[in-house]
Amino acid sequence: MKLQELASALLITHIHGDKDTEITGIEADSRKVKQGDLFLCIPGLTADGHDYAPKAIALGASALVTERVLDVSVPQLVVKDARYAMAAISAHFFGYPSKELKIIGITGTNGKTTSTYILEKIIADQGHLTGLMGNIHIKIGDEYIENKATNTQEALELQRILRKMADAGTDYCIMEVSSHGLDMGRVKGIQFRSGIFTNLTQDHLDYHKTMDGYAAAKGLLFSRLGNGFSSDPNARQYAILNADDEASQMFHRLTAAQVITYGIHNDCDVRASDIRMTSQGTEFQLHSFAGEASIHMQLVGKFNVYNVLGAIAAALAEGIPLAAIRTSVERIAVVEGRMEVVNEGQEYLVLVDYAHTPDGLENALSTVSEFAEGKIITVFGCGGDRDKTKRPLMGKVAAHYSDFVYVTSDNPRTEDPDGILADIEPGLKEVNYPSNQYILLADRKKAIQKAIEEAGPKDVILIAGKGHETYQDIMGVKHDFDDRLVAKAAIKGRTQ
Ligand SMILES: CC(=O)N[C@H]1[C@@H](OP(=O)(O)OP(=O)(O)OC[C@H]2O[C@@H](n3ccc(=O)[nH]c3=O)[C@H](O)[C@@H]2O)O[C@H](CO)[C@@H](O)[C@@H]1O[C@H](C)C(=O)N[C@@H](C)C(=O)N[C@H](CCC(=O)O)C(=O)O
Ligand SMILES: Nc1ncnc2c1ncn2[C@@H]1O[C@H](COP(=O)(O)OP(=O)(O)OP(=O)(O)O)[C@@H](O)[C@H]1O
Numbered sequence: 001m002k003l004q005e006l007a008s009a010l011l012i013t014h015i016h017g018d019k020d021t022e023i024t025g026i027e028a029d030s031r032k033v034k035q036g037d038l039f040l041c042i043p044g045l046t047a048d049g050h051d052y053a054p055k056a057i058a059l060g061a062s063a064l065v066t067e068r069v070l071d072v073s074v075p076q077l078v079v080k081d082a083r084y085a086m087a088a089i090s091a092h093f094f095g096y097p098s099k100e101l102k103i104i105g106i107t108g109t110n111g112k113t114t115s116t117y118i119l120e121k122i123i124a125d126q127g128h129l130t131g132l133m134g135n136i137h138i139k140i141g142d143e144y145i146e147n148k149a150t151n152t153q154e155a156l157e158l159q160r161i162l163r164k165m166a167d168a169g170t171d172y173c174i175m176e177v178s179s180h181g182l183d184m185g186r187v188k189g190i191q192f193r194s195g196i197f198t199n200l201t202q203d204h205l206d207y208h209k210t211m212d213g214y215a216a217a218k219g220l221l222f223s224r225l226g227n228g229f230s231s232d233p234n235a236r237q238y239a240i241l242n243a244d245d246e247a248s249q250m251f252h253r254l255t256a257a258q259v260i261t262y263g264i265h266n267d268c269d270v271r272a273s274d275i276r277m278t279s280q281g282t283e284f285q286l287h288s289f290a291g292e293a294s295i296h297m298q299l300v301g302k303f304n305v306y307n308v309l310g311a312i313a314a315a316l317a318e319g320i321p322l323a324a325i326r327t328s329v330e331r332i333a334v335v336e337g338r339m340e341v342v343n344e345g346q347e348y349l350v351l352v353d354y355a356h357t358p359d360g361l362e363n364a365l366s367t368v369s370e371f372a373e374g375k376i377i378t379v380f381g382c383g384g385d386r387d388k389t390k391r392p393l394m395g396k397v398a399a400h401y402s403d404f405v406y407v408t409s410d411n412p413r414t415e416d417p418d419g420i421l422a423d424i425e426p427g428l429k430e431v432n433y434p435s436n437q438y439i440l441l442a443d444r445k446k447a448i449q450k451a452i453e454e455a456g457p458k459d460v461i462l463i464a465g466k467g468h469e470t471y472q473d474i475m476g477v478k479h480d481f482d483d484r485l486v487a488k489a490a491i492k493g494r495t496q
């Protein structure tokens with residue numbers, strides 16, 4: 001594609017150099033540039049892509065996108081906002097793939113991965129080819145694609161993956177949409193069919209600063225759903241909102257899509273009542289605009305009732321019959337790394353869960369407290385280079401529900417692990433949690449081993465924070481670490 005053709009994706013640009021330069025690929029990271037690529041110079045929070053232009057040119061970049069004219073040998077497409085240009089140019093280069101797919105975006109503090117997983121299963125069971133994008137994996141049908149980001153990919157990568165999905169004949173793409181992704185404009189080039197909101201509780205205040213700022217970022221998904229009106233139901237957009245979360249009121253005002261609400265407590269379109277936890281899972285009565293049903297699902301926890309309700313509302317909007325939805329939901333056994341049981345036949349229960357926010361931990365532990373017959377032992381930590389204010393709050397939650405707490409590391413990244421533990425401890429102290437009921441132990445493997453060694457029959461050990469993750473990030477190095485494997489080995493080691 002010619003540089004001029006790509007420039008046509010934006011109204012206001014200036015080409016400095018040969019307009020007919022041939023572009024064979026796009027890249028925003030100088031380290032990945034190949035011969036013939038257009039290199040996008042993005043000013044970031046820690047680096048400025050303009051500084052890497054010479055390196056990109058040395059690797060063969062045939063042109064640049066810049067915010068100012070640089071003194072370099074290759075043509076430049078000068079734009080006002082390089083990040084916006086990245087979304088627009090990538091969508092153009094890959095032929096606007098989102099128009100060929102029905103894309104359902106899921107945002108919220110907790111429950112995105114779980115909800116994408118549930119919804120994808122319901123839709124795939126209808127015989128559709130589905131794409132899934134989230135932080136466990138990215139896949140088209142049963143084909144897995146390497147996930148280079150934790151959650152929502154950069155605009156360029158997103159468009160590349162969506163093109164693959166469209167070319168494969170994918171009907172639906174179900175994707176997690178993070179607040180960072182929305183705020184940084186990574187999804188600006190995407191036309192969503194529907195948006196689902198799970199909930200808004202504290203996280204990421206290091207980036208968004210205030211809860212209002214965080215809510216505003218989430219709201220971007222719904223303000224962009226601009227068309228609920230069409231004689232063609234396939235062209236309508238839907239905003240699926242949690243009636244029990246007050247942020248939904250703001251999202252309702254922001255969107256021009258048709259709103260479908262779901263919840264447990266407040267009046268809404270898709271509601272659950274008579275929720276009962278059983279040893280096999282969770283049962284509830286479903287009331288919806290499409291009828292009533294008794295659901296007996298294998299997933300545990302009230303929070304999973306919310307996740308299922310959001311997915312059911314989205315599936316109903318796609319015209320999937322309630323009876324079929326019910327069958328699909330009841331078939332789902334577990335979502336990887338979410339309340340996943342590590343079973344080596346031991347007398348105590350070991351659960352690995354991805355709770356890494358105060359609300360997530362509260363939900364996981366309150367669920368455990370509903371069925372625990374013995375003591376509750378919690379192993380958890382907080383990520384480094386992330387919202388520090390959530391640390392004592394998570395300490396407080398752990399203290400509230402647990403008989404013993406191991407405070408340990410969870411991806412310390414560039415921070416001192418013991419410093420993170422010291423930030424968590426005031427939360428335990430604030431509620432006068434006895435000092436003989438918790439240990440600060442930065443070595444996560446040892447913490448898991450100790451918890452397992454000391455568990456009694458019927459006790460429940462909740463290992464929270466890392467879920468499906470297979471690494472521990474220490475100083476930028478990802479060391480192999482999988483809570484499930486560490487727990488398995490510790491259980492076996494103990495019984496020998
Ligand atoms: C806060 C944040 O999201 N930052 C992302 C952002 O960083 P940035 O704008 O500061 O970029 P930068 O590192 O300053 O670099 C600027 C430009 O120079 C380029 N560069 C840089 C170095 C070099 O050698 N060559 C080069 O070309 C970079 O590719 C980039 O284009 O753009 C970078 C390039 O795409 C991302 O890697 C980076 O994600 C960082 C690593 C990150 O940790 N992000 C997390 C917080 C995040 O986004 N998490 C959410 C999940 C949250 C949740 O759901 O709980 C997610 O969606 O993944
Ligand atoms: N609807 C929910 N409300 C509150 N907590 C939840 C909900 N769903 C899941 N959780 C808790 O949060 C944890 C993370 O769930 P999940 O991975 O689905 O969230 P996520 O939004 O994808 O997280 P991330 O932002 O890291 O991608 C789970 O392990 C569980 O403990």
Ligand SMILES: N[C@H](CCC[C@H](N)C(=O)O)C(=O)O
Nearest residue numbers: 150356382383410411465466
């Ligand atoms: N999407 C979240 C994941 C956190 C997972 C936890 N294990 C951690 O590393 O803090 C984040 O990037 O903040």
Ligand SMILES: [Mg+2]
Nearest residue numbers: 112113135176
């Ligand atoms: Mg997720």
